[in-house]
Amino acid sequence: MEQPGTTTPLTGAVRELATQVVSALTSGGHSPMSAHTPVTVGDDELGLAAVRVLGADVLLPAVLHRTLPAPADLAVCEKAVLAYPPGPDASPASRWSHWAMVHTLANLGAPTAHTSFENPEPDASWLEDLPWQALAHQLALLAALAVPGADSAVAGIARRRTVDVARGFVRAVRRRGWLQAAATGRWLTLLDDVPDTLGLDAGLAFVALMGGDDPRVALHLQAARPVLPGAAAGRR
Template sequence: MEQPSTSTPLTGAVRELASHVVSALTGGDHSRLSAGPAVTVGDDDLGLAAVRVLGADVLLPSVLHRTPPAPVDLAVCEKAVLAYPPGPDASPTSRWSHWAMTRTLRELGAPAAVAAPGEPQPDAGWLDDLPWQALTHQLSLLAPLAVPDADSAVARAAARRTVDVARGFVRAVRRRGWLQAAGAGRWLAVLDDVPETLGLDAGLEFVSLMGGDDPRVALHLHAARFPRSAAAAAP
């Protein structure tokens, strides 16, 4: 499900949910033995729709910090996956968003009825033929797939076009498209062979300064910084 671009109740619910995720990511209490604080805002229609828009990132604190999700979050995400499956005419982005959620749920212990083992990945060949501008747009919508050590056909497609993603990041910054820039930067943080001349760390800080008041931007930026800070802390 693509992110809404106009001011609606759903937009507000997505921003609120993203704010809760960012708070959980930055809270510092990440015990590997106990679940973190719940981030979901309810399982009514609006709450479930917000979960589907934010996608697998609802569970990002558990993914990055390898901690159990709050049971209520797991339950709400399971309900959202069942309530909003991609239809026969769904876009590739929607199909991949759904697949990312089911994969994350499976890895975090969801029932097989929600996330069946061995569920095939959607096709990602369409990404290879996109102009670099459109590629960056689509990858920014699929930023929840950009997590450390998470293999997917989308990640492999992005890895084949690192320079194009870097060009798209610069274009988004110049156009003040902070959400797209943050999503592209998140991909660059997990890709190899990123041009050193890009200055990704400085670019991420600039995006944070200019667009970090949007919790969706802040979420992507935290996810982008995580593997870089982990690598810097490694002995």
């Protein structure tokens, strides 16, 4: 958790945006033919940077509720994709985050032409042999890819290393790293062979109790909720 006095303007903007996304996720009730109320707050430099940090999760309410995104959100996300493309020295996680945004925009029918260009998946082989601690950290950074029904090379690696993801979740909880715990827990709700001994439901409830005041933590927990065992939507 952040200490008082350490919040930067960008951090504040990201938290505000995450709060808006969580509000949209918890409200629900939209018709598939009606768009959500916009979650983005502007397309100035700070607003676009916040969108780029949160990535495809800005559009998560439309993805999970299977509704139309607000046109304003589509427009701002497209501007963010154009304003912050991964550079030559970008990290693999940054490349995957960019891919996820473009992929999501295209799936949601973003109107402008640039979302139609070829968008091949980045390489994911770098994840294959990472130690489990590093794997859990990287998957937490890429939690926007953990969406029911979606598939990617990253998701495939997570499925093959379920035990390592579970170990990462436990480690994050023990270290009180609530953001990473929520993000890795979000991945685990999509995996079929999570050990029953993990107690994922109880673990996520504990993360919500201890870290749920952070809107980024709350966002990941809301993303996990529709696919938790026993939830109304069931495991997809």
